[in-house]
Amino acid sequence: MISTGERLLIVKGKGVYEVKLADQVDPERTNIATPNTVQRILPYGADDPWVGATLLTAHHLLKGSSAQAKVDGDEAFALVLEIAVDISGAHQLHDSYAKAEADATANLEPKIRPDRSILVPAIGNVETRCNEFLQRADHALRKLFRLVRMFYSDIGSGGWESLKKKIESEPQDIDNFPLFLAEALPFLKLLIRAAYR
Secondary structure, rough: EEEEOOOOEEEEOEEEEEEHHHHHOOOOOOOOOOOOOEEEEEEOOOHHHHHHHHHHHHHHOOOHHHHHHOOOOOHHHHHHHHHHHHHHHHHHHHHHHHHHHHHHHHOOOOOOOOOOOOOOOOOOHHHHHHHHHHHHHHHHHHHHHHHHHHHHHOOOOHHHHHHHHHHHHOOOOOOHHHHHHHHHHHHHHHHHHHHHO
């Protein structure tokens, strides 16, 4: 269970759920029969490694005493939850594409026919699917940068490069984050360029 101040989340193996008590649904209590609600907000849960790597790790770190001194942990975690929704959408798009590809190639016989033709499978809307995937990734990156700015409010329009310069100006013998960022930066730039091509 994760409490974010205003929200109560339950992370299960196959999904993340939000619980709303009747008082949250109907604060004025105009309907005494208003039920508590449970709604699945992510179709991925603790069984999926990325949920632990993002959502659960962020909850642990942002609710810790060291982060609380710098940022509002609830606000930061709400942003991570938005990022998780974008990542979830990208995973769903990937899964949908993989299923469509498997269906298209399931009964395919890759033989040249007597008339010298060959059947080539087609999924359709491949460009649209790819664009949707890249948009999800771009939205997640934008929100990730907003999260970064919560900790480093002085980095501005330079984007990820300005974060790299900021990190490089700090003491280098604390951890391996400068190395990680230097290796991750080309990938981040690739996603940004692909989303705006």
